[in-house]
Amino acid sequence: MLARFGSYLNIEEIVECIHSDRVLDEDTIREFERKFAHYIGAPRCFATNQARAGLLIALKSLPISPGDEVIVQSFTFQGVIDAILDAGGQPVLIDNSPADLNADVGAIEKSVTEKTKVIIATHLFGVPCDIDAISSLARENGCYVIEDCAQCLGAAFGGKGVGTFGDMSIFSFNYEKHMTTGQGGILAVNNCDLIGAVEKTVDTYRRVPLNPEKCFVYGMLLEYLALERSQYKKRLAATFGEECYRRDGKLFEEMDGLVEAGATEEEIRAALLPYLEKHVRRSRSRVQLGILPERVSRRLLSFRDRFRTPPRERVESEHLLMNAYRAAVGCIALDHLDAINRTRNENAERYLAELDGHDAYGMLTISGKKQPAFLKLNVLNNTSYSVLEITRKARKRGFELGNFQWPKPVHLTYPYDILVPHRREDLQTSEYIAGHLINIPIHYYVTPEDITGVVELLTRIGSRRTA
Numbered sequence: 001m002l003a004r005f006g007s008y009l010n011i012e013e014i015v016e017c018i019h020s021d022r023v024l025d026e027d028t029i030r031e032f033e034r035k036f037a038h039y040i041g042a043p044r045c046f047a048t049n050q051a052r053a054g055l056l057i058a059l060k061s062l063p064i065s066p067g068d069e070v071i072v073q074s075f076t077f078q079g080v081i082d083a084i085l086d087a088g089g090q091p092v093l094i095d096n097s098p099a100d101l102n103a104d105v106g107a108i109e110k111s112v113t114e115k116t117k118v119i120i121a122t123h124l125f126g127v128p129c130d131i132d133a134i135s136s137l138a139r140e141n142g143c144y145v146i147e148d149c150a151q152c153l154g155a156a157f158g159g160k161g162v163g164t165f166g167d168m169s170i171f172s173f174n175y176e177k178h179m180t181t182g183q184g185g186i187l188a189v190n191n192c193d194l195i196g197a198v199e200k201t202v203d204t205y206r207r208v209p210l211n212p213e214k215c216f217v218y219g220m221l222l223e224y225l226a227l228e229r230s231q232y233k234k235r236l237a238a239t240f241g242e243e244c245y246r247r248d249g250k251l252f253e254e255m256d257g258l259v260e261a262g263a264t265e266e267e268i269r270a271a272l273l274p275y276l277e278k279h280v281r282r283s284r285s286r287v288q289l290g291i292l293p294e295r296v297s298r299r300l301l302s303f304r305d306r307f308r309t310p311p312r313e314r315v316e317s318e319h320l321l322m323n324a325y326r327a328a329v330g331c332i333a334l335d336h337l338d339a340i341n342r343t344r345n346e347n348a349e350r351y352l353a354e355l356d357g358h359d360a361y362g363m364l365t366i367s368g369k370k371q372p373a374f375l376k377l378n379v380l381n382n383t384s385y386s387v388l389e390i391t392r393k394a395r396k397r398g399f400e401l402g403n404f405q406w407p408k409p410v411h412l413t414y415p416y417d418i419l420v421p422h423r424r425e426d427l428q429t430s431e432y433i434a435g436h437l438i439n440i441p442i443h444y445y446v447t448p449e450d451i452t453g454v455v456e457l458l459t460r461i462g463s464r465r466t467a
Contacts, residue, residue, distance in 0.1 A: 003227040004376075004400040005238065007180035008340045008444040010332070011221055011265040017328050018217065019259045024324035029207075032327035033186070035334055036171075040153075040163045042188035044195050046202050047322035047330070051150045051172035052079035054187030056315045057205070058146055058168045059087035059118065061197040068117040073103040074409040074422070075430040076122055079313065080148065081416055086316045089117065093411050093422045096430045099365040101378065101437075102129035104429070109137055118144045123152035123162050125439075126178070126344070126375040127366055131157050131165045146170065150185075153178040154341040154373035167191040168198075173326075175223050175238040178341060178375060179333035181326035182216030182223075182242060205320040211252075213323040215245040218255045220329070225269055226276055227445075235400065236283065244279045251275045312415050340444050341373045347442035347451065348374040354455040355379070360462025361438070376405075377440040380433070384464050387438060393461060399454050403437040 037045040048054040070089040094107040149163040150172035163169035173184040219242025362380030391402030409430035411422045
């Protein structure tokens with residue numbers, strides 16, 4: 001099956017780097033930070049364990065007091081909300097724009113108050129938001145801007161790279177992104193007046209220890225094998241690989257030995273395939289062991305949760321900083337990034353050309369100022385089928401399509417629907433997007449034949465439209 005995501009990897013290049021005589025230490029991390037800063041054009045970068053860790057560090061480096069407001073769109077990753085809450089801020093949810101799925105600038109303007117301290121400008125799916133208008137609005141109101149570029153590495157607005165407009169910006173390197181280190185992120189600082197404050201905050205945290213660091217890198221390599229068409233039969237999480245290594249000590253030891261021996265890709269594939277098959281079976285069996293249907297179980301759990309203190313994920317941790325193994329992988333990934341982004345954009349353009357005129361699917365509006373680096377191509381479903389039905393039909397044809405990002409906006413997701421005050425009537429577009437979004441894979445491993453097959457499927461489905 002064609003997987004919904006798939007970061008480009010050269011396994012032998014990575015293994016050669018991390019098993020070589022070269023010492024992987026603090027200098028490796030600094031090299032990655034300098035290389036990334038040069039790539040995007042930022043004065044200073046800090047490598048973090050995840051993008052959300054970078055956001056927490058950014059927020060804690062600003063003069064945020066309890067009750068200070070941070071404006072953020074509702075159709076976004078809930079880890080962004082966790083970071084705001086951990087930093088002591090109050091999230092203020094605003095609606096998304098149906099034109100490009102990013103924040104509605106008018107909604108931001110209406111939400112700014114005397115308590116507003118930060119506006120988070122998110123660039124979704126590789127399409128830049130209206131960052132010039134958001135930046136101007138922030139300057140007029142004395143607010144900081146943090147760009148969320150987790151899904152937009154390599155894109156530009158008006159010829160200037162995203163991530164260089166705000167006071168700070170964050171980037172993500174998990175397995176679903178433009179480049180990957182397994183997990184990981186970068187905090188870029190553009191406002192030189194904030195570099196000292198960020199350095200002080202960074203100094204309060206530690207780097208991820210060696211074995212967990214290896215789990216991220218080894219998991220990335222296992223994920224790569226798991227997504228090969230001959231292996232990929234059922235949906236797997238982007239964290240599947242690293243979770244396998246955390247659970248299976250023998251698998252970890254096996255991979256350690258392969259790296260130490262400088263194994264080839266074929267040797268690694270032969271050695272890991274039995275482990276991979278075992279863990280895929282376990283993943284399937286855990287789902288199948290449920291006594292009640294999944295939909296019923298979710299409803300019962302939701303009902304139960306209403307009567308207890310709302311739990312949520314915490315970003316805060318002792319180890320929020322990336323270590324040298326992932327930094328070394330990041331240096332390699334940067335060398336390939338522009339070529340990979342060109343392939344993604346070419347794939348997206350092929351889809352757009354093929355789907356042009358098919359009004360069964362709502363297409364995004366991308367202004368001339370925006371130069372995307374597509375992460376996924378997205379259309380809005382106008383057919384008489386639900387997105388879930390389209391997902392099932394696509395799976396039968398060997399394609400993974402659907403809304404795999406966020407099934408609901410934050411304000412409808414427990415426990416944030418309780419923890420974050422909001423007016424649901426002001427967030428209707430985000431709900432519409434979540435209910436109608438179809439992610440179409442455009443990654444490096446998508447072929448012209450895949451594009452033809454997906455377009456044929458969508459065209460056939462779209463021939464039956466909602467009246």
